[in-house]
Amino acid sequence: MAGDDLDGAPEPFFFRHSAQQILFGPGRLSELAAIARARRVERAVAVMDGFFIGGELEARVRDVLGGLTDVEVHGVPIQEPDTGTVEACRRVLEAARPDMVVAVGGGSTMDTAKVARILLSNPGTVEEMAGFDRYYEPHRSVMACVPTTAGTASEVSEMAVIGLEGSDVKLRYRSQNMTAQFAVLDPELLLTMPPAVTANTGFDALTHAIESYVSRGANIMSDPYALDAVRRLVRWLPVAYRHGDDPVARGHCHIGSMLAGVAFNSTQLGLAHAIAAPLGNIHHVVHGKANALALPAVMAYNEPELGDKGRVLADVLGGATAAEGVARIRAELDLDIGLDEIVATEEEREAIVEAAMKSGNVPYSPREPSIEDVRAIVAAMREPVGAARPVPEV
Ligand SMILES: [Fe+2]
Structure with a gap:
């Protein structure tokens, strides 16, 4: 866990750059046209949340x-993406042979498009191609991601996660080579996000930011x-939760989510995400809510190792x-x-x-946990904490 000590020698670091260009601002969605023109794109496929198909955003x-010359729109079903979802998207991309792939939606849709596109230039099925830090041959198309939530980054x-x-x-x-070249952050696309989605996705972003800041990476x-x-x-985030149509709050949350993503792309995360994963996989708890369940107890456990941070x-x-x-923030978002x-x-x-533990x-994790430690953290998660009461010690 690096500090910001200017007196000693700088610590060695490892940092991965992510998207080549990140654009932020109201109305930035229209920049897709300039990106396509600059790359002399003729055929594009827009992969969108199924929710948007037939609506104003499509x-x-x-x-x-x-x-x-040619624009095709492919709707991704509104569910956690699985190998079938990605294969369906890959078939559409294969048939269209796009010069440009645009993903418009939440993390599920962006992950689906990222994996489906990289399969175009690599042999094997969705399942066969899984694995961390593999080499994927880059695909010749330009890819732009346009998030419509502020959470997954x-x-x-x-990275991408597919069931x-x-x-x-x-x-x-x-x-x-799977990363989008362009991240287009248009806060206008968040203005109609319902409060529960704002809270869940926003708490995920906050957990990314905090776990990245205290990560050993x-x-x-x-x-x-x-x-x-x-x-x-x-x-x-609490402002965006209460006043979803506040463009200033939406803008800051959009940037906050993206910044956390740029950080955790290099640092990885921690025990809150380790515990949130089985809550999602086994009990189908929404990811941000699962992080909200875990984070206070995880931070109470981390406390002795955090130092200045x-x-x-x-x-x-x-x-x-x-x-x-x-x-306190969890309670403000009604996630206590x-x-x-x-x-x-x-x-x-x-x-x-x-x-x-797997x-x-x-x-x-800033503090190296034994299985007993994780058991104690999970036990401390059993009751709501409330905004005023201290978090139980772990
Ligand atoms: Fe997350």
Whole structure:
């Protein structure tokens, strides 16, 4: 966990750049036309959340790309993407042979498009191509991601998660060649997001920012992105939750989510994400809500190892400790829930503990956890904390 000590020698670091260009601003969606023109694109496929098909946003995307010879729109079903979803998208892309792939939607749609597109230039099925840090031959098309939620940061990350059809297994993909070249952040696209989606996706972004900032992979390059993301989200996420049509709040949350993504693309995450994964896979808890369940107890556990960063976070989060700060924000977003509402038995809790210990995020936890530690964290998640009460010590 790098600090910002200017007196000692700078610590070694590792940092991956993500999207080549990141564009932010109201109305930026229309920049897709300039990107297509500059690349002399003739054929484009827009991969969109099925929710938008037949609506105003599909019409706008078609309009913006209207100067091209050929534009096809493919709707992705509104569900967690699985290998079947990606194969269907790959078939559409293969038939269209696009010069440009545009993904418009939440993390599921962007992940689907990223994996389907990279399969065009690599042999094998969706399942066969899974794995972290594999080499993928780049595809010749230009790719732009236009997120319509502010949470996953798939628009700037080189990762994707796809379910294995008919199972609880999640396949993970990671390659710099899978990353979109353009991340187009248009806060106008967030103005109609319902409050519950704002809270869930926004808390996911906040968890990315905090876990990245305290990760063992954190460094001189990632810290400014992660900490700015925390500051921005703490200030503006509750506003966006209460006033979804506030363009200023939406803008800051959009940037905060993206900055957290730029940071965790290099740092990885921590125990909140390790615990959130089985809550999603086994109990189908929405990802942001699963992070909200885990983060206060995880931060209470991390506290002794946080040092200066713990004090910085407590200050930014407005709590006596970082754990109290995240519990306060969780309550403001009506996400103060206890695990007992979802997971009833000791056996089910134990299954979560065991799955969490296998997560690739565990080695990045600022405090090295034993299985007993994770068991204690999961036990501390059982009851809601409330905004005023201290988070139980782990
Ligand atoms: Fe996440």
